[in-house]
Amino acid sequence: MTIRESDLPGVGKKFEIELGGGEEMVVVIHNTGKREVFRRSDPDADSVKAFEFSDDLARTIGSIIEGAYFQPVEPETQETTLPGGILLEWYELPPGSPLVGETLEGADIGNRTGLAVVAIQRGDAVIDSPDAETTLREGDTVIGVGTPDDCAAFEEILTE
Amino acid sequence: MALLDVGVMFAAVAVAGGVATRLGQSVIPAYILAGMLLGEFVLGRVALPSVGTVYVPETEFISLGAELGIVFLLFFLGLEFNLDRLFARGRQIGTAGTIDLANFGVGLVLGWLVFGALLPAFLVAGIVYISSSAVITKSLIDLGWIANDEAEPLLGTLVYEDLFIAVYLSVASALVLGGGDVVAAAVDVGVALAFIAGLLAVVQFGGPLFERLVATDNREFVALRAVAAVVFVAGAALALGVSEAVAAFFVGMAFSATDRVHAIETILEPVRDVFAAVFFFWIGLVTDPALFADVAALVALAVVVTTPTKVVTGYLAGRAFDLDARRSTRVGLGMTTRGEFSLIIATVAVTGADAGAFDPALAATINAFAVAYVLVMAVLGTTLMGYSAPFESLAVSWLERDGADGGGVGG
Numbered sequence: 001m002t003i004r005e006s007d008l009p010g011v012g013k014k015f016e017i018e019l020g021g022g023e024e025m026v027v028v029i030h031n032t033g034k035r036e037v038f039r040r041s042d043p044d045a046d047s048v049k050a051f052e053f054s055d056d057l058a059r060t061i062g063s064i065i066e067g068a069y070f071q072p073v074e075p076e077t078q079e080t081t082l083p084g085g086i087l088l089e090w091y092e093l094p095p096g097s098p099l100v101g102e103t104l105e106g107a108d109i110g111n112r113t114g115l116a117v118v119a120i121q122r123g124d125a126v127i128d129s130p131d132a133e134t135t136l137r138e139g140d141t142v143i144g145v146g147t148p149d150d151c152a153a154f155e156e157i158l159t160e
Numbered sequence: 161m162a163l164l165d166v167g168v169m170f171a172a173v174a175v176a177g178g179v180a181t182r183l184g185q186s187v188i189p190a191y192i193l194a195g196m197l198l199g200e201f202v203l204g205r206v207a208l209p210s211v212g213t214v215y216v217p218e219t220e221f222i223s224l225g226a227e228l229g230i231v232f233l234l235f236f237l238g239l240e241f242n243l244d245r246l247f248a249r250g251r252q253i254g255t256a257g258t259i260d261l262a263n264f265g266v267g268l269v270l271g272w273l274v275f276g277a278l279l280p281a282f283l284v285a286g287i288v289y290i291s292s293s294a295v296i297t298k299s300l301i302d303l304g305w306i307a308n309d310e311a312e313p314l315l316g317t318l319v320y321e322d323l324f325i326a327v328y329l330s331v332a333s334a335l336v337l338g339g340g341d342v343v344a345a346a347v348d349v350g351v352a353l354a355f356i357a358g359l360l361a362v363v364q365f366g367g368p369l370f371e372r373l374v375a376t377d378n379r380e381f382v383a384l385r386a387v388a389a390v391v392f393v394a395g396a397a398l399a400l401g402v403s404e405a406v407a408a409f410f411v412g413m414a415f416s417a418t419d420r421v422h423a424i425e426t427i428l429e430p431v432r433d434v435f436a437a438v439f440f441f442w443i444g445l446v447t448d449p450a451l452f453a454d455v456a457a458l459v460a461l462a463v464v465v466t467t468p469t470k471v472v473t474g475y476l477a478g479r480a481f482d483l484d485a486r487r488s489t490r491v492g493l494g495m496t497t498r499g500e501f502s503l504i505i506a507t508v509a510v511t512g513a514d515a516g517a518f519d520p521a522l523a524a525t526i527n528a529f530a531v532a533y534v535l536v537m538a539v540l541g542t543t544l545m546g547y548s549a550p551f552e553s554l555a556v557s558w559l560e561r562d563g564a565d566g567g568g569v570g571g
Contacts, residue, residue: 011297
């Protein structure tokens, strides 16, 4: 990531940010607090003004981009599609889930939902091919294989 | 009636500024024209039906407001001037600025050929040398060039010019007020340089003092104390026969090192704009357009000679910043704009004449020349920047042809 900073005497400061592929973003911060954002399609092109913000607005937008209001963190469920439409899914056991404290035999996941539990991630450890006596704990990540219907059915018993 | 005069003045510059902006032009020529039209030399020569002759006279308030305009313009120049920044790109700015000094030499020759005396030549040299920071910076922002690479050489050269003009003004006003007497002039220049040295020492060592002066969250006090410092020092300088503009520049520099520099800029910017407009209006007021006929040849000569020289030196300045032919051409076109500082230099002659130290006829001629020259160059420069594309392609095609020829000769 290359960011070039330069002074604009009497105006303010300029930041040129390389975005990759030759594209550049130029931010001019005026002494008055005004911000101007320009786009450059390649390093030799003229800057084309895209936005102009007041100081307050610029700070708010900056916080939004930084992720102060919303962060697209890893979702609780992740899925990978296997051939034939079979899904490999991760589920974190939330506090208060009816499955917490049950053994795999007691939870009877296979029969109730069709999902096959292939591994349990517990902290840094992974229990692969867990046996019937394995007890599910709060915070465990259950990794299962099944059809989309199986997965939907499991999501229901996960919280109810 | 004095209040009405001032009211008419502000109404006129407000309208003129609006019209100029609508036309995509700089406001400075518009303010000057407004002053000229409403002054004794135009409106004052027209007998209106039923009211007789009315015009805006050069009241004490207006001329004092103009003086404050000069003080605030230079104060802001000092505020935005930063020695560290200058040194950060010192080599490039030094090269670009030194090349730019060629324009001063051209002006000196031009002035000598026309007036046949050193002092007028020195003033003409300053007038044609100094580009307009205000107009160029505004055009850069309006055109979006501020985000391009041509902004650095343009603004960098202006910083060099600003420093040069600070020294120049103190010497020029000492020479003019010295009244041509070599010994008196030498003494005055000595006093001026000593005063500058004193101010530099204050800037260098008085930092904490200036810091304390504006270390308050009360905006009113920040405004009052900054205004007090700059106007008091400028007034004291003038009383000692030293350029008030230069004093204001150094006070600005002293404040630029404080933490509150942005607060001062934000708070005082409207103050500067108001008094700068008064200054431009006043320049129009005291300029007799009838004198334009006498200086027309000189103005035409200056425009024809100093436009290309600025384009060339600006182009080379761009090259000194490693820019390509197209962007260097833009630097050249941008630098052609002359404005507020040329007028301030002309004011030195007018002030000298008022003090009885300078030939009034010569002062009027130099002032008329500066005003007409600035009117042409401000409009021309702004227009050249706005319609730069054909010049850019011209420069690029010339350069490519030259490059091909050079290759042919070399091969």
